[in-house]
Amino acid sequence: EVQLVESGGGLIQPGGSLRLSCAASVFTVSSNYMSWVRQAPGKGLEWVSLIYPGGSTYYADSVKGRFTISRDNSKNTLYLQMNSLRAEDTAVYYCARVLPRPSDHFDYWGQGTLVTVSS
Amino acid sequence: QSVLTQPPSVSGAPGQRVTISCTGSSSNIGAGYDVHWYQQLPGTAPKLLIYGNDNRPSGVPDRFSGSKSGTSASLAITGLQAADEADYYCQSYDSSLSGSWVFGGGTKLTVL
Numbered sequence: 001e002v003q004l005v006e007s008g009g010g011l012i013q014p015g016g017s018l019r020l021s022c023a024a025s026v027f028t029v030s031s032n033y034m035s036w037v038r039q040a041p042g043k044g045l046e047w048v049s050l051i052y053p054g055g056s057t058y059y060a061d062s063v064k065g066r067f068t069i070s071r072d073n074s075k076n077t078l079y080l081q082m083n084s085l086r087a088e089d090t091a092v093y094y095c096a097r098v099l100p101r102p103s104d105h106f107d108y109w110g111q112g113t114l115v116t117v118s119s
Numbered sequence: 120q121s122v123l124t125q126p127p128s129v130s131g132a133p134g135q136r137v138t139i140s141c142t143g144s145s146s147n148i149g150a151g152y153d154v155h156w157y158q159q160l161p162g163t164a165p166k167l168l169i170y171g172n173d174n175r176p177s178g179v180p181d182r183f184s185g186s187k188s189g190t191s192a193s194l195a196i197t198g199l200q201a202a203d204e205a206d207y208y209c210q211s212y213d214s215s216l217s218g219s220w221v222f223g224g225g226t227k228l229t230v231l
Contacts, residue, residue, distance in 0.1 A: 035220070037165075037222075044121065044206075044208065044222060044223070044224045044225040045165065045208050045210075045222040045225070046222065047219060047220040047221065047222065050220065060219060061219075094164055099170075102153055102174075103152055103155075103171065103211075103212060104212055104220060105153070105155040105167065105170045105171070105210065106155075106157070106165070106167060106210070107167050107170070107176070108167075109164040109165055109166070110164065111163075111164050112164055
């Protein structure tokens with residue numbers, strides 16, 4: 001059974017940094033399109049970042065220049081490095097696998113990890 | 120303000136049929152990009168419900184169906200059950216500016 005397990009969330013002060021991890025099982029992270037999606041408390045889903053198998057990366061305007069998506073092939077793990085965190089980054093962060101056909105959709109999701117940015 | 124517009128809430132009695140709309144524009148749904156739907160039960164992660172406008176992943180009951188026309192899409196649920204009470208989100212791709220994957224604001228389905 002496909003599993004995505006996020007970790008690394010927690011309470012962090014504004015301006016701080018945090019790295020989220022997403023460990024995958026059954027499939028290979030590096031061979032798939034992978035993404036991060038977040039959900040602020042009581043709000044809807046917001047796409048954050050996506051990485052292609054070839055390594056191309058994409059970011060929402062709200063996080064561009066502050067967040068970096070990456071992966072470790074040896075650990076079959078996806079990461080999200082978050083710098084210069086703001087209160088508005090407070091959310092549950094989900095990692096998800098993306099299937100590109102018929103067009104990009106998120107077929108498997110992790111359980112999420114909560115990031116709280118507050119002093 | 121979400122790029123894709125959904126009604127904040129819909130409701131229906133058990134056994135009834137409800138529909139949830141998702142309205143986009145010429146840079147997303149109207150540009151030909153597919154629409155996908157997700158169900159989020161309380162306190163859980165989203166789950167893929169419909170992909171490619173009208174396709175159901177394995178295990179999703181045929182009570183759930185999707186359609187797309189022009190700049191809009193719809194999710195229909197027939198034979199409403201208490202277990203269907205959840206938040207529903209549409210998703211597509213938007214080619215404006217730098218391009219991005221976009222979600223609707225979500226619709227809360229209440230089973231009366």
